[in-house]
Amino acid sequence: MPAAFLASGLALACSLPAQALEPFIAHYQVFNGGKEMGDATMQVVRNDARRWRVDLGIHGTTGLMGLAGVNGEQSTVFDLVGDTYRPLSQGTVKKAVFTKRQTIGVYDWRALTARWQGDIKESRQKPVPIQSGDMSGLLINLAVIRDAQPGKTLQYRFVDNGRVRPHQYVVATESEGVKIGDMSFSAMRVNRVQSGNEETVIWVVEGVPTPVRILQRENGQDTYDLRLVEYKGA
Template identity: 90%
Template sequence: MPHSLMTRARPRFSALIVAAAMACSLPAQALEPFIAHYQVFNGGKEMGDATMQVVRNDARRWRVDLGIHGTSGLMGLAGVNAEQSTVFDQVGDLYRPLTQGTVKKALFTRRQTIGIYDWRSQTARWQGDIKEERQKPIGLQSGDMSGLLINLAVIRDAQPGKTLQYRFVDNGRVRPHEYVVSSDTEGVKVGDMSFSAMRVNRVQSGNEETVIWVVDGVPTPVRILQRENGQDTYDLRLVEYKGA
């Protein structure tokens, strides 16, 4: 897990320009290391920045990290930081989680949870600053993923008009995730550039919604939006990415 967020550099769009020119019919790309920087908005106002990265730990294991750092507004005043990391391997086409950790820090508090996915016993379990009912073991099924791995799977699997189904097992919770990919691409602005992207929607229980925009050839979402009651809440917008 990264100890701190990297300083956001001036956007570099050369890789995005190449990716936007590629045809959507290309096969899914093999997993490769990358690092991506985002601006974070809340209710339309810039609140901070975020870094997402995929790194290769060794010949068998990978790690995906997401760190969010509040730099302005209420997030900045409260010193809000959140870091999440999943170590995983690949079994065929599956991203299989092995360990998962989350750290959330505010001005006077720090909460940490650690999860172990034991594929021999087919169980996952979390400990740390987590409710007692979420510390109970969860039975694992083939294809189970953490939230960060589902983001990578959506990038890999998205095709126009396709429905994607995953099983989310993360932080002591388990639930089905279903995403619907729009049939047509739409324009999405990334900095000063516009790109043709696939819109991927997940309607959650109640009135929550997650939207991910995918550009073919780009290994990370160009935008991730969470909405509640029809209003935008957290909104991550890509400003730069590069191979690590």
């Protein structure tokens, strides 16, 4: 199905209402260093009356990723506490031609600890203290969509795969034109600058439940780049 989003002709100079969480499925092209390397699927599904799940799968289909059989999948099961996305469990699978690495994590909100097991460093298998508002990486992507407003600074705590890190995102004060394939639209640019000259950029369009583009950079050079091809409500 063609992408369901259109260019927004409105300047995003005013505050926008937070987008309510809804099921969706989105398809992306994946680029590495500017070259198309495969595809990706992101989806949010409602498991039952209380629980949701967000998934991201990346599959190499061309070039070096395809030859190496590189594939990655990550999922987070979560519930809603007010407007907070609260992770309950998280799983990651990374596959190559001759290897498969898998980790599983559980967030215990009674004990206020999270713990991962599987193919993970021993130092990351120890219980990690957690607090209200902690999220996995996939949930932070959804939170950015929900929270982004022009000029706003977004603060989150990333707790994922045995690691704890503060994440800060800065939303541009004005929207910018973004072209992906044959489509052009007005989007909010959201930047996260990490240590070691790493940067993540997310482009958010009003009314679209998923990022229209996610770009990772290292030392000023583009690395992984996910560009939305189509999406629909699930």
